[in-house]
Amino acid sequence: MASCSIEDVLAKAERDEAEKLRSITVNKELDLEFDPGNLLAFDKNRIDTREFKDSKGEDFLRSLARDNTQLLINEIWKLPTEKVEEVIVAKLPDPTTPLPREKPAPKPKPPTKWEQFAKLKGIQKKKKNNMVWDEVHKEWKRRWGYKRANDDTKEWLIEVPQTADPNEDQFAKRNKAKKERVARNEYNRLKNIARAQKIKVPGTGLAPTAQQSKSELAQAVSIAKKSTASVGKFQENLPKEKTPRNTGKKRKFQPLIGDFSSEKQKQLDLLKIMDSKKPRLDITKAVNKQMREEDKESSQKSKKSFGKKGRKGNMSGKGKGKAGGKGKGPKGKGRKPQMKQGKR
Amino acid sequence: MRPLTDEETKTMFEKLSKYIGENIKLLIDRPDGTYCFRLHNDRVYYMSEKILKLATNISRDKLVSVGTCFGKFTKTLKFRLHITALDFLAPYAKFKVWVKPGSEQSFLYGNHVMKSGLGRITENTSQYQGVVVYSMSDVPLGFGVAAKTTQECRKVDPMSIVVFHQADIGEYIRSEDTLT
Numbered sequence: 001m002a003s004c005s006i007e008d009v010l011a012k013a014e015r016d017e018a019e020k021l022r023s024i025t026v027n028k029e030l031d032l033e034f035d036p037g038n039l040l041a042f043d044k045n046r047i048d049t050r051e052f053k054d055s056k057g058e059d060f061l062r063s064l065a066r067d068n069t070q071l072l073i074n075e076i077w078k079l080p081t082e083k084v085e086e087v088i089v090a091k092l093p094d095p096t097t098p099l100p101r102e103k104p105a106p107k108p109k110p111p112t113k114w115e116q117f118a119k120l121k122g123i124q125k126k127k128k129n130n131m132v133w134d135e136v137h138k139e140w141k142r143r144w145g146y147k148r149a150n151d152d153t154k155e156w157l158i159e160v161p162q163t164a165d166p167n168e169d170q171f172a173k174r175n176k177a178k179k180e181r182v183a184r185n186e187y188n189r190l191k192n193i194a195r196a197q198k199i200k201v202p203g204t205g206l207a208p209t210a211q212q213s214k215s216e217l218a219q220a221v222s223i224a225k226k227s228t229a230s231v232g233k234f235q236e237n238l239p240k241e242k243t244p245r246n247t248g249k250k251r252k253f254q255p256l257i258g259d260f261s262s263e264k265q266k267q268l269d270l271l272k273i274m275d276s277k278k279p280r281l282d283i284t285k286a287v288n289k290q291m292r293e294e295d296k297e298s299s300q301k302s303k304k305s306f307g308k309k310g311r312k313g314n315m316s317g318k319g320k321g322k323a324g325g326k327g328k329g330p331k332g333k334g335r336k337p338q339m340k341q342g343k344r
Numbered sequence: 345m346r347p348l349t350d351e352e353t354k355t356m357f358e359k360l361s362k363y364i365g366e367n368i369k370l371l372i373d374r375p376d377g378t379y380c381f382r383l384h385n386d387r388v389y390y391m392s393e394k395i396l397k398l399a400t401n402i403s404r405d406k407l408v409s410v411g412t413c414f415g416k417f418t419k420t421l422k423f424r425l426h427i428t429a430l431d432f433l434a435p436y437a438k439f440k441v442w443v444k445p446g447s448e449q450s451f452l453y454g455n456h457v458m459k460s461g462l463g464r465i466t467e468n469t470s471q472y473q474g475v476v477v478y479s480m481s482d483v484p485l486g487f488g489v490a491a492k493t494t495q496e497c498r499k500v501d502p503m504s505i506v507v508f509h510q511a512d513i514g515e516y517i518r519s520e521d522t523l524t
Contacts, residue, residue, distance in 0.1 A: 253346045256400065260378045260393055263347065267372045270353060275366065284470065 024074070026067040034075045037095030041072040112192040153178055345384040345399065345407065352417065356381070356388060359415070359423045360433075362474035363487060367436035384409075387416040387524060388423075390432065409524040427486060427511040428523060430476075434484035437476035439469045441490070441507050448479050451486065452514035457507035459500055469494045475507060486512030 033042035043064075051060050079090040111119065118125075131140040132149040141149040158170040194201050212220070226232035237243060254263075348356065360368050371379070371390070378393045384407060391399070391411025399410045412432070415425040425433075443451055447461025463480050473490045489508040497506050516523065 253349065256345060256347065256382070257393075257397065258347065260380065263380060264372055264378070266350075267353060267357075268369065270350070271357060271366070271368060271372075274354070274357060274361070282470075 024070065026071050028067070028071070032068065032071050034072065035095055035097045036075055036079060037093050038097055038099075039072065039076075039092075040095075040097060041068055041075070043068050110196050112196075113188070345382050345389075345404070345410070348381055348383050348388065352383065352388075352421070352423075353381070355417075355421065355423045356414070359425055363425075363433050363438070363476065364436040365438045367438070370436060371432060381414070382410065383417075386418075388414045390414050390429075413524050425487070425511065426523065427513060427515045430484055430486065430511070430513065433487060434476055434478075437487075439466045439473050439475045439490065440478055441465050441469075441475045441488070442478050442480055442482075443485065445480055448485065451477060451509065452512050454509055454512065454514065454518070456491075456505045456509045457488070458502065459497065459504055459506050460502040462497065462506050465490075465494050465497055465506075467494055471496070477507060477512070484513075486510070486515075 028043075028045055030045050033044070034040070035042075047064075076090050079092065081088050081090050083089070117123075128143065130143055132143045133139075134141040134149040141147060143149060153171075153174050155171075155174075158174070160166060160168075160170060164170070191201070193199075209216070225235050228235060357368055360371075364371075379390060380393060380396060382389050382391065382396065384404075387409075389410045389412065395411055399407065412428055413426055414429040414432070415423055417423055441457065442463035442465070443457055444461050444463045447457065450461065451457055457477065465475075469475065469490050471490060471493050474487065475490050476487045477485045479485055486509070488510045491505050491508055492500060500506070
C-alpha cells in the first residue's frame with residue numbers, strides 16, 4: 001500500500017513538474033516577434049478555425065492568450081532589471097514598432113506681419129553676431145539685451161537740441177520713448193498670436209486721424225454714443241438724428257431644426273391673429289347686397305303703383321275689373337309690359 | 345437654409361390666403377407628418393422634416409433645392425408665388441376658374457384669359473380675388489387673379505380679360521432655368 005502510494009505520489013509529483021514546465025514553456029511553430037519597449041508580441045502562427053468553432057471558442061482564445069502572454073513575460077524576464085524604491089523593475093528598451101500619430105499633424109503657423117512683408121519685398125534673414133564692439137566703453141557688448149552696446153537711455157549727457165523746449169527732460173523723454181516702443185512691440189506680438197489662432201480681439205476704438213471721411217465720422221459718433229456705462233441705452237438723439245439699427249451686428253435666426261411643434265403652434269397663432277384682423281363684414285359685398293335689395297323694392301313699388309293706375313281707368317267701366325288688377329282685362333290705354341327683374 | 349422670421353411668415357401667409365383662404369392650416373398641420381417652410385437663397389421651400397434633416401448634410405453653396413419651392417422673396421421683401429406651388433394650391437383653392445379647351449393653349453403660353461375662353465367660374469368671386477385656373481377636365485393649369493366679379497363676367501363683352509395670368513404650367517418649359 002505504501003509503495004503504491006509512494007509511486008502515486010512520485011507520479012503525481014512528476015506530473016506536477018511537467019505541468020509547471022508546460023505552463024512556462026510554450027511550443028509554437030513560428031517564434032513570436034517581440035517589442036518589449038511597447039510590451040508588444042506578434043504572433044504570426046496560423047489559427048485553426050475549426051478549433052475555434054468546435055470546442056467553445058472562448059476556451060481556445062483563452063489558452064491562446066495565456067500562451068502568448070507567457071511568452072511575452074518570459075521576454076520581459078530576459079531584460080536587465082534595476083531596483084526602484086525596493087521594487088525590482090525591468091528596464092524596457094526603446095520601442096521598435098513605429099506607431100501612427102495620436103493627434104493630427106500641427107498646421108503651419110500663419111506668417112506674422114513682418115514675415116509677410118519680408119516675403120513680399122524679398123528680404124532675407126541675415127545672420128548677425130551677438131557681440132558688437134562698443135567704442136565708448138572699449139569692449140565687446142551684446143547687440144541687444146542687458147548692458148547692450150549702444151543704449152541711449154544710459155547716456156550721462158544729452159545735448160538739448162535747438163528746437164526743443166529748454167524745460168523738457170530729455171532723459172525722461174528717451175525713457176518714455178523706449179517704454180512706448182516696448183509696449184508697441186508687445187502689442188504687435190499679441191496681435192500676431194491672435195491672428196494665428198483666429199481669436200477675435202475687441203476693437204480698441206478709433207485711431208486718431210487727421211482728415212476723417214463722412215463714414216469715419218459717423219462711426220466715431222456711434223462709438224462715442226455707445227461708450228457710456230449703459231452702453232448707449234439712455235443716450236438721446238440729437239435733433240434730426242436718426243437711430244441707426246444693425247450697425248454691424250449679425251441677425252439672429254431661429255435654429256434650423258428647432259422644436260417643430262412650437263413652430264407649428266406659432267404659425268397657427270399667427271393665422272388666428274390674421275383672421276381676427278380681417279373684417280367679418282365684407283363692406284363691398286354688404287353694399288352690393290343692400291343695393292340689390294333696394295332695386296328689388298323699388299321695382300316692386302313701381303309694379304304696385306302701375307297696377308293701381310290700371311284699376312282707376314276701369315272704374316268708369318265694369319265693376320268686375322276691380323279685382324282684376326294688374327294689366328288684365330281690356331283697357332283703353334296701351335298696356336305697358338310688366339317690369340321684370342334684371343337677370344343677375 | 346433657415347426658418348422664416350415672423351414678418352416673412354406673415355407676408356407669405358397673406359399671399360397664400362389670397363388663393364386658399366383659411367386652408368393654410370391644412371398645410372401647416374398635416375396628419376401624415378410634420379412639414380415645414382424653410383428659406384434658402386431667398387426662396388421658400390416646403391418639405392417634410394425627414395427631408396430637412398437629410399438636407400442639413402449638404403453645404404449651403406452646393407444645395408440647390410429642397411422639397412417644393414413655393415416662391416421667393418424679392419429684394420424689397422415682397423413674396424412672389426411660383427408655379428411649383430400649384431400642387432399645394434389646387435386641392436385647397438377657394439375660387440376656381442375653368443377654361444374652355446380652345447383657349448387653354450393661349451393661357452399656357454402666358455396670356456390672360458378672356459371672356460370668350462371662360463368656361464365656368466365659382467359663384468361669388470370678388471374682383472382681384474386669387475383664383476386657380478383649371479381646364480374643363482379639372483386639370484389645374486395655373487393660377488391668376490380675377491379681373492371681374494362673377495356677376496360682371498356675365499355682363500361684359502367677350503373680348504375683355506376676366507382672369508389675369510400669374511403662373512401656368514407652361515412655365516416649366518419656358519423658364520426652366522430659373523425654376524428651382
